[in-house]
Amino acid sequence: NAGVMQNPRHLVRRRGQEARLRCSPVKGHSHVYWYRQLPEEGLKFMVYLQKENIIDESGMPKERFSAEFPKEGPSILRIQQVVRGDSAAYFCASSPLPGLQDTDTQYFGPGTRLTVL
Amino acid sequence: AQRVTQPEKLLSVFKGAPVELKCNYSYSGSPELFWYVQYSRQRLQLLLRHISRESIKGFTADLNKGETSFHLKKPFAQEEDSAMYYCALSEEAQGGSEKLVFGKGTKLTVNP
Numbered sequence: 001n002a003g004v005m006q007n008p009r010h011l012v013r014r015r016g017q018e019a020r021l022r023c024s025p026v027k028g029h030s031h032v033y034w035y036r037q038l039p040e041e042g043l044k045f046m047v048y049l050q051k052e053n054i055i056d057e058s059g060m061p062k063e064r065f066s067a068e069f070p071k072e073g074p075s076i077l078r079i080q081q082v083v084r085g086d087s088a089a090y091f092c093a094s095s096p097l098p099g100l101q102d103t104d105t106q107y108f109g110p111g112t113r114l115t116v117l
Numbered sequence: 118a119q120r121v122t123q124p125e126k127l128l129s130v131f132k133g134a135p136v137e138l139k140c141n142y143s144y145s146g147s148p149e150l151f152w153y154v155q156y157s158r159q160r161l162q163l164l165l166r167h168i169s170r171e172s173i174k175g176f177t178a179d180l181n182k183g184e185t186s187f188h189l190k191k192p193f194a195q196e197e198d199s200a201m202y203y204c205a206l207s208e209e210a211q212g213g214s215e216k217l218v219f220g221k222g223t224k225l226t227v228n229p
C-alpha cells in the first residue's frame with residue numbers, strides 16, 4: 001500500500017500560467033479531499049470529491065480553481081491563470097467507503113508545493 | 118464558524134519532561150477531534166482521535182466539552198517527538214463530507 005500519491009512534489013509557474021496537481025488516493029479509497037496550506041497557516045479545506053462527482057466545493061475560490069476525480073485516473077486540481085497568492089502547499093487526502101473501518105480517517109499525501117513567480 | 122485554535126506556535130521542552138500541546142475549538146454540534154503529526158520530511162499522519170480514547174506513542178488527549186479543549190499530553194517527551202502537531206475538528210458538511218478544520222499547528226522541539 002503506497003498510500004496517497006501526489007505529483008509533482010514541487011511545481012513552479014509564472015503568473016498567468018496553469019497549474020495542474022494530481023492525486024492518486026489509497027487503493028480502494030473513493031473519497032478525495034483537497035486542502036491548501038498557506039505559509040504560517042493551518043490546512044484549509046477546498047473540495048471533497050467522490051468518483052465522477054464533486055460533493056462539496058465550499059472551500060474552493062470561485063474563479064480559476066477546479067477539481068475533478070474521473071472514473072479512471074487520479075484526481076486533478078487545476079488552477080488557471082495563477083497569481084502569486086496561489087503559492088502554497090496543496091494536500092490531498094483520501095478515505096475509504098462509508099461503512100468500512102476508519103471511514104472518518106483521512107490519509108494524507110505528501111503535498112505539492114506550488115510556487116508562482 | 119467552526120474554529121480550532123492552537124495558541125502556541127512553538128514549544129520547546131527537554132527530553133524526559135512532560136509536554137502539553139494546547140488545542141481549543143468552537144463547534145456547535147458534537148465534535149470529532151483529531152491530532153495529526155508531521156515529522157520532518159514526512160507526510161501528515163493521524164496520531165490519535167478522541168473517539169478511540171487510545172494512547173499512541175505515549176500521547177493521550179482528552180476531550181473536555183466544558184472547556185472546549187482537546188489538549189495533547191505526554192508525560193515524558195522524547196527527542197523523536199519533535200515534529201509539527203496539528204489539532205483538527207471534523208465538520209460534517211454537505212453531501213456527507215467530513216472535512217477537517219485545522220489549527221495552525223504547534224512546532225514541538227524536544228531538546229536532549
